[in-house]
Amino acid sequence: xxxxxxxxxxxxxxxxxxxxxxxxxxxxxxxxxxxxxxxxxxxxxxxxxxxxxxxxxxxxxxxxxxxxxxxxxxxxxxxxxxxxxxxxxxxxxxxxxxxxxxxxxxxxxxxxxxxxxxxxxxxxxxxxxxxxxxxxxxxxxxxxxxxxxxxxxxxxxxxxxxxxxxxxxxxxxxxxxxxxxxxxxxxxxxxxxxxxxxxxxxxxxxxxxxxxxxxxxxxxxxxxxxxxxxxxxxxxxxxxxxxxxxxxxxxxxxxxxxxxxxxxxxxxxxxxxxxxxxxxxxxxxxxxxxxxxxxxxxxxxxxxxxxxx
Amino acid sequence: xxxxxxxxxxxxxxxxxxxxxxxxxxxxxxxxxxxxxxxxxxxxxxxxxxxxxxxxxxxxxxxxxxxxxxxxxxxxxxxxxxxxxxxxxxxxxxxxxxxxxxxxxxxxxxxxxxxxxxxxxxxxxxxxxxxxxxxxxxxxxxxxxxxxxxxxxxxxxxxxxxxxxxxxxxxxxxxxxxxxxxxxxxxxxxxxxxxxxxxxxxxxxxxxxxxxxxxxxxxxxxxxxxxxxxxxxxxxxxxxxxxxxxxxxxxxxxxxxxxxxxxxxxxxxxxxxxx
Numbered sequence: 001x002x003x004x005x006x007x008x009x010x011x012x013x014x015x016x017x018x019x020x021x022x023x024x025x026x027x028x029x030x031x032x033x034x035x036x037x038x039x040x041x042x043x044x045x046x047x048x049x050x051x052x053x054x055x056x057x058x059x060x061x062x063x064x065x066x067x068x069x070x071x072x073x074x075x076x077x078x079x080x081x082x083x084x085x086x087x088x089x090x091x092x093x094x095x096x097x098x099x100x101x102x103x104x105x106x107x108x109x110x111x112x113x114x115x116x117x118x119x120x121x122x123x124x125x126x127x128x129x130x131x132x133x134x135x136x137x138x139x140x141x142x143x144x145x146x147x148x149x150x151x152x153x154x155x156x157x158x159x160x161x162x163x164x165x166x167x168x169x170x171x172x173x174x175x176x177x178x179x180x181x182x183x184x185x186x187x188x189x190x191x192x193x194x195x196x197x198x199x200x201x202x203x204x205x206x207x208x209x210x211x212x213x214x215x216x217x218x219x220x221x222x223x224x225x226x227x228x229x230x231x232x233x234x235x236x237x238x239x240x241x242x243x244x245x246x247x248x249x250x251x252x253x254x255x256x257x258x259x260x261x262x263x264x265x266x267x268x269x270x271x272x273x274x275x276x277x278x279x280x281x282x283x284x285x286x287x288x289x290x291x292x293x294x295x296x297x298x299x300x301x302x303x304x305x306x307x308x309x
Numbered sequence: 310x311x312x313x314x315x316x317x318x319x320x321x322x323x324x325x326x327x328x329x330x331x332x333x334x335x336x337x338x339x340x341x342x343x344x345x346x347x348x349x350x351x352x353x354x355x356x357x358x359x360x361x362x363x364x365x366x367x368x369x370x371x372x373x374x375x376x377x378x379x380x381x382x383x384x385x386x387x388x389x390x391x392x393x394x395x396x397x398x399x400x401x402x403x404x405x406x407x408x409x410x411x412x413x414x415x416x417x418x419x420x421x422x423x424x425x426x427x428x429x430x431x432x433x434x435x436x437x438x439x440x441x442x443x444x445x446x447x448x449x450x451x452x453x454x455x456x457x458x459x460x461x462x463x464x465x466x467x468x469x470x471x472x473x474x475x476x477x478x479x480x481x482x483x484x485x486x487x488x489x490x491x492x493x494x495x496x497x498x499x500x501x502x503x504x505x506x507x508x509x510x511x512x513x514x515x516x517x518x519x520x521x522x523x524x525x526x527x528x529x530x531x532x533x534x535x536x537x538x539x540x541x542x543x544x545x546x547x548x549x550x551x552x553x554x555x556x557x558x559x560x561x562x563x564x565x566x567x568x569x570x571x572x573x574x575x576x577x578x579x580x581x582x583x584x
Binding site for chain 2: 047050051052071072073074075077079081083086087088089090098099101102103104105106146
């Protein structure tokens with residue numbers, strides 16, 4: 001397997017607790033979303049990639065190098081941890097400059113790069129304020145600044161949009177896309193699926209320390225075709241429409257959640273969408289709207305994680 | 310003549326070496342501790358030692374007693390050890406605990422810097438503060454007495470050398486203690502209390518046990534007695550010493566290094582972070 005990050009049966013324990021349980025995934029170039037609920041193992045994977053935890057078994061490589069250790073290749077990686085993890089007594093500029101100096105930049109080069117990175121995250125005006133007075137959103141932005149300031153090839157962002165206001169989210173998302181467009185790679189973790197959906201179609205889904213699905217979002221959607229797909233229809237006569245639809249082989253159930261609405265579960269959404277217009281025309285039915293109730297990543301994730309239980 | 314489009318190539322950035330990166334950590338840690346509390350305690354150390362030594366040296370010069378004994382006088386007081394403990398607790402208790410507690414250590418170690426380098430830089434920063442507090446006041450006092458004509462320049466220089474020697478031993482010992490306790494907790498307050506409690510209890514109990522069993526070897530566990538012996542020998546004062554200065558020197562340096570290694574072991578065990 002090739003990729004910016006390759007995990008092969010990676011297991012990490014915290015005593016009796018399994019952080020990762022035979023996690024295998026291949027993170028390709030560009031932006032990849034690491035999606036999973038809290039406690040799924042996202043931060044554990046990031047700490048392993050940041051060289052701060054050591055795998056108990058399995059193989060984990062980052063940019064072709066073993067993930068464990070603090071070797072010189074760390075310069076090629078930017079890491080934005082999820083916890084606040086800031087030196088509160090420093091100013092924003094000092095914070096970024098200090099971390100750049102740990103990469104081996106001269107004082108002058110570090111200061112110049114720090115200024116550029118702070119400007120990119122729109123914190124130039126707050127650069128001389130101490131980090132302890134920064135809001136959560138500003139903290140996320142300054143953390144992002146420190147992880148891109150040394151121009152790394154790969155950036156690991158652990159819940160980067162957590163706590164950021166909508167405007168900040170939008171600007172950070174734009175920054176991430178720009179960073180990727182410049183030929184860099186990002187792995188972005190989140191437990192809020194729509195955040196990742198806005199950034200990329202490439203996702204790795206994680207639950208209970210295992211990769212439950214990976215690849216193009218649309219391919220992952222194909223994986224769920226064997227499970228009932230929920231479709232809501234708005235119609236003035238739900239019972240009539242429901243009687244016809246209930247006769248189809250691939251329809252698992254028909255429900256009437258509220259007046260004027262029909263909920264259908266089907267094992268074959270493609271067949272359903274193909275046959276529905278013909279039914280409406282031939283039987284003279286009125287259907288005002290058709291909406292897939294699980295068109296978003298949350299539903300995909302629920303299907304996949306439930307399938308593993 | 311031909312015209313071609315210019316090619317722009319990003320100039321490769323020259324990365325500085327490991328020593329420079331260690332210095333960056335050292336500098337940050339050193340500056341971080343330059344807050345009002347430690348500075349006030351160190352100022353108190355300077356003030357009290359300079360005044361005491363100056364008057365003691367003046368008195369010794371007038372009465373014809375040992376001037377070097379006067380220079381050595383601060384080490385005879387338990388107040389000296391207490392002062393060093395306060396400085397150690399203030400500048401060293403948070404050196405690792407603060408980074409572990411806030412998990413900002415993850416940011417340090419996500420860079421191309423080794424755990425050993427990180428720990429060495431932290432030790433150097435803490436040790437520098439302790440050295441300033443331990444040797445600085447004596448050196449200033451020696452300079453002042455020479456400037457006031459109380460002692461010759463060569464005597465003052467000898468005293469400075471002795472202060473630096475004892476200061477270095479003090480710095481190694483107390484730095485090791487602060488690193489060890491700071492690595493064991495996420496709260497600098499706990500580390501500070503542990504530094505105080507352990508050193509004072511070991512010092513007091515070794516005095517008591519030594520008296521009960523009648524064996525002075527137990528006093529090698531007491532940093533106050535050890536420092537006193539080393540100081541007497543460093544300032545060229547004649548025997549008898551409370552305990553053997555050479556053995557005291559070995560014990561203090563060894564304890565400092567071993568405790569530093571304990572801190573390294575501890576940090577490597579916790580793999581930097583944990584929930």
